[in-house]
Amino acid sequence: MKTIKINSRRQFLGAMALGATASTLSVLTSPIYANVPISDTKKLHEADKWFDKVKGSHRIVYDGSTPNHGFPVIWNWAFYLTNNGTGTSDKDMTAVTVLRHEALPIAFEDRLWEKYPLGEVFGMNDSSGNPYKRNPFYEPQDGDFPLPGIDGIKRMQEREAMFCACDLATKVYSNAVATKMNLDPKEVYEDWVAGILPGIQLVPSGVWALGRAQEHGCGYIFAG
DSSP states (O other): OOOOOOSOHHHHHHHHHHTOSHHHHHHHHOGGGSSOSOOOHHHHHHHHHHGGGOOSSEEEEEEEOSOGGGHHHHHHHHHHHHHHHTTOOGGGEEEEEEEOGGGGGGGBOHHHHHHTTHHHHHTOBOTTSOBOSSOTTTSOOTTSSSSTTOOOHHHHHHTTOEEEEEHHHHHHHHHHHHHHTTOOHHHHHHHHHHTBOTTOEEESOHHHHHHHHHHTTOEEEEOO
């Protein structure tokens, strides 16, 4: 598999997101992605219904647009920790984390991190400064989070916290990575969708999900 060479991660990600170069402009004009959000009506209905799981007296949505050292996940954990500490049970609250833009890989299984390689592409490095080849936010190991004892996505899902991933970002970034690696964009996109972690909901876009969460009574907090 061809290795991605990146001179400037920020420039690369910016070009992918904004279509600033001829190669990434094709992401937005390709017939494959003419309907950029989820176009399948069944999937759209599933994404809408997913928000019916939001429950409780205390509801929050975290806007994770960048990895920010894992804080889109950490703030989710902190919400449960401190609400428990002030007498609220898990059953009486919901924290939703929306993974979009540069935070998208937080939603992916280890296989994709190694195959594409997402740690290098998105600038997510371990404590030694090396790009991660696994997802450190699902089942964190020692040193993955700034402090020990912080739960990852898997444990928070067991407590009924909710996580979703942006389909728009999945299409844009998978297309750009496919172009860099000389792979078929459609196949890479489908592989990324197949590699979304269990229980994480694919939504038409992150901003769509932020709106839906607030319509279901969630307060908004920017998480990075």
